[in-house]
Amino acid sequence: MANSGTGDSVVDRVVRVIAAFPEGVTVLQLSELADRAGLPLSTAHRLVRQLAGHGLLELGSGGSVRLGLRLWELVNRNSPTLALRQAAMPFMEDIQQVLNQNVNLAVLEGWEALFVERLSRRGSVANRAQIAGRMPVHVSSAGLALMANQPPAVQADYVQQFRDPDGKVQPEALRTLLQETAGHGFAQLAGVVDPDTWGIAVPVRDARNRTVAALGVVVPLQEMRLQALVPALQTAARGIGRQLQDPRATPAFHSAESL
Amino acid sequence: MANSGTGDSVVDRVVRVIAAFPEGVTVLQLSELADRAGLPLSTAHRLVRQLAGHGLLELGSGGSVRLGLRLWELVNRNSPTLALRQAAMPFMEDIQQVLNQNVNLAVLEGWEALFVERLSRRGSVANRAQIAGRMPVHVSSAGLALMANQPPAVQADYVQQFRDPDGKVQPEALRTLLQETAGHGFAQLAGVVDPDTWGIAVPVRDARNRTVAALGVVVPLQEMRLQALVPALQTAARGIGRQLQDPRATPAFHSAESL
Secondary structure, eight states: OOBOTTSOBHHHHHHHHHTTSOTTOOOEEHHHHHHHHTOOHHHHHHHHHHHHHTTSEEEOGGGEEEEOHHHHHHHHHTOTTHHHHHHHHHHHHHHHHHHOSEEEEEEEETTEEEEEEEEOOTTOOOOOOOTTOEEEGGGOHHHHHHHTTSOHHHHHHHHHHOOOTTSOSOHHHHHHHHHHHHHHTSEEEESSSSTTEEEEEEEEEOTTOOEEEEEEEEEETTOOOHHHHHHHHHHHHHHHHHHTOOGGGSOOOBOSOOO | OOBOTTSOBHHHHHHHHHTTSOTTOOOEEHHHHHHHHTOOHHHHHHHHHHHHHTTSEEEOGGGEEEEOHHHHHHHHHTOTTHHHHHHHHHHHHHHHHHHOSEEEEEEEETTEEEEEEEEOOTTOOOOOOOTTOEEEGGGOHHHHHHHTTSOHHHHHHHHHHOOOTTSOSOHHHHHHHHHHHHHHTSEEEESSSSTTEEEEEEEEEOTTOOEEEEEEEEEETTOOOHHHHHHHHHHHHHHHHHHTOOGGGSOOOBOSSOO
């Protein structure tokens, strides 16, 4: 692989260009893209032209660059979350219609909940869980529902490395919270991210009983139908799990270099 | 850029690896991936390892490869369709609740309709419009609604290059169909793809009055509420267009090498 003077490969540089867009930003000027990718302008220019030739990036007037519709298409039609989202969508729509609130679906990615699908209602309360957005495990009900149902070794690793940037949550309290969450069968967090909302999430298990996702709702703080919300979510989560019946549909993957 | 003996660059090879997954296929064996990408196994292996190191691919047990959750995240959180889908989703949900059928949103990509969002109802009729799926313009109501509202030069180009692989549709008939569609303000196609369904779509226009998307429903053939369906779709499409109020949110982009 062609290495530059600084030792990074062309593949590294391609990745840096694609990853240079900050969350929610769809357009960058070429000069800003080069800056953010840590590449000389001429190198960035050449890579962007090559990637645009394949439709992975698109060039606008005046040197603006955005991710290409072709890249979006390739990634979404072959997405690792495709089977999960397809299995979940009808049940998420049911929950949304019954509860008339925001519904979301998350997977565990590192020590964070990554939201892979979301349905929101007009007039519903704020829901910070954007599609493809992340939240730390300890401040999201989805994150807690996911982590509380991981194998003990994963939970121990997580608690051991945990440091709350706000200094409010101690590792020991987190361990207790995870144990309680697992015992209850659902996670709830009131007003951690947004003081007026309440998040509730339950684990989604596949045919091998592995927790592969969390199904959650975000409701107003004054919503008191916990007795109804949790069984509705758990029923939907079981339905999703049944749809994921083929264990080969969601194999355990990892990004380490294990080939 | 490091060129191989056959003259392709590393960037070309990276693109071929990412694009090697056939539509709807989320997992490939390394050997099949190399085959589909037209690369020697050793080259494919090295590229896959490098891309996996960055999370753009993920490696499973036994040499299986899939697109990485990190790539999905990067592309979706900065997607060129993000603003459009966010603007459209609440209106699509309204349509779905009112009509209780499949609703979809498409953009024009080449001479095809690319479906960027879809809501389906359990018990609703079949809807071939998968998210990130494509359909040729002349066999989809979304495609017709999009093409019929493009500038005359674009439509002329399209009709001129048009060849129906089935030999059923002549270019002149297509030209007439596009004119009628533009005149009616909506597109309808009965039973072209699926004999038991009917597709209806209307254009979504941005603040500059450019048709940037098509909003459509797929309903059973015996559904006769055309008088109600079309105004409901048109109302929703206007709502979406109003949400896209900032013309800079959807600039005219192209993938040609114009930098």
